[in-house]
Amino acid sequence: MTAVMASSKIGFASRLGFGASGIGTLYRDVTEAQAAEVLAAAYDGGMRYFDTAPLYGHGLSELRLGTFLRTINRETVTVSTKAGRYMAPPYGEKVDYGLWASPLRLKPVFDYSYAGTMRSLEQSASRLGITDFDLVYIHDVDRFTQGDAYERRFNEAVEGCYRALDDLRKAGHIKAIGVGVNESDVATRFIKGCALDAVMMAGRYTLLDRAAEADLLPEAQRQGVEIVVAGVFNSGILATGPASFGTTFDYGAPPQHVVARAKRIEEICTHHGVPLQAAAIQFPFRNPQVSAAVLGMSRSERIAQNVGWAELPIPENLWSDVDRLFEQTAS
Template identity: 35%
Template sequence: MTPDAVAPQAPTFPADWPAFGQGCSPLGDIFQEMGEPAARDLLETAWTGGIRYFDTAPWYGHGLSEHRLGGFLRQFDRRDFVLSTKVGRVYDPAPRGKDARINWAGGLNFAVRYDYSAAGFEAALTQSRLRLGLPVVDALVIHDLDRGYHGAAYDGHLRDLTDSGLAYLQDLRARGEIGAIGMGMNSTAEFAALAGEIDVDFFLVAIPYTLLDQDALDGPMATCLQRGIAIVIGAPFASGVLAAPRAPGIRYQYRPVTEEIRGKALAIEAVCARHGISLPGAALRFPLLHPAVVSVVPGVDGAAQLRANLDAMRPEPPHAMWAELKAAGLLRADAPTGG
């Protein structure tokens, strides 16, 4: 039976996943270096603010995010928080005298290699447990396996996943060593290609479903709902423009924002303001209105922005606001908005 023939069903996992989490890429110095005091302040603010779901990855600062997060979380009862990290990258010491750091403003000097096989996943998990200082993670996410990212190496990586990597993760889950298997998606095309093919518990969707772009509704979001696969939304601010559209140097989809996109974000902001809702508040709330979405996990660049996000999440946007956005052509007419 194809996914299209399956009756829609709400995701059964994870039933108790927190609706609001913390994406931890900034702890790895994603766009700017974050000193240790600022990193600690951010995590303390998150915990005090009630956040109990933290998502990290070896890729974030080449291990730095996991080191910082684990150092903080080790002081709490392991049953009191949910932790996910990722597999697909394994790290080796950088050759002496060489700076192997790539794609990050800072981070640790370790050299990355990609491996989506069972052996690669086992090595990645072992390294993550040691960096975190925590023997148990709640979920493992298959990280950045998309054609646009890997190019000619994609087919080999996908073959490694389907030949042995996914079975390894399923075995971990069956033994109770992890609670869930996820897969990260950065593009709508790759999300659509894999949503009906890969047997995971949830997709961690970083860009394809936000206030600025709902193209994923046309296929993969519906497929996940039909298959009972949960969705966690990462990057609900679309790399920043939905948090601060006027800020210089702001990004959209990890690139400098175009004036067209900035203009759309400002138009959305104006509608939200008429209803007493901030743009960040609307961006955080919107994905949760889709019945497949169980959580949003924004990354923030500091404690002040996190406090602003927590404040922005409190007012419930009125249905009239979503209706006005649809009427103005700023939101797809078929986007789920409750009411």
């Protein structure tokens, strides 16, 4: 599962990617030593694709990943970051740190303009310690994040952020451009209007939620756009199991119909002797448009566990049973 995809135009160094939100202290504090340990374990475990963003820990994730990158051969890994926010001193302004337990005390500023994109990438380059980028995603231009500002932000991103990234791609400073969002119809809109290389689809092409099958995946195939899947556990319900206390779906309490579907899927996995987590990690790779899956981790022991799940043999009958469940639900 960690082998390089020969068909990938982008050339992801591994199919399993390390999502660096956790080392930015998503949900819990992570020390410098712990961050260094989990990054080294990921690399030693065969992960050669590392994804980060300015938002993660308000710059902390990029700083920590940059420190690690200076200990290895940069040519052995694929590194992606994101654009759409830059960090600024709050100058006494109260900052909502949201899900970040111990971030840098900086204020994220949305800016999808041409100049704002350049500013964001200059900051990312300084934190990561690299001059050129393998892949940069336009980040969080969706209704989930932007609310009523979505339409304005979308237009700003196309006219500003995309144009800036395209200029950098033409100049050879960026190898590939993508968009990273939570809604498949938004990603589809982007690839219809921009010459993108990749889409990072969070939570909409998973064992539990196949929304991207209706629009994004067919259009991505037509356009030759590669798919990177994030949120394969749908923020928690497929990692801890649907019966787990406090489990989440899309970072909130799961609706009852989602819990019911997750329980049925778990029953199918149990019937075939396959851990729910293994099926969740491997499901997206059934589609040849999927080049990589990014898994967020902040504990080193999770590396071997996730790699093991990714490589576990899964009988075809399991996928047939899951497909049948979705067909019954849709009818």
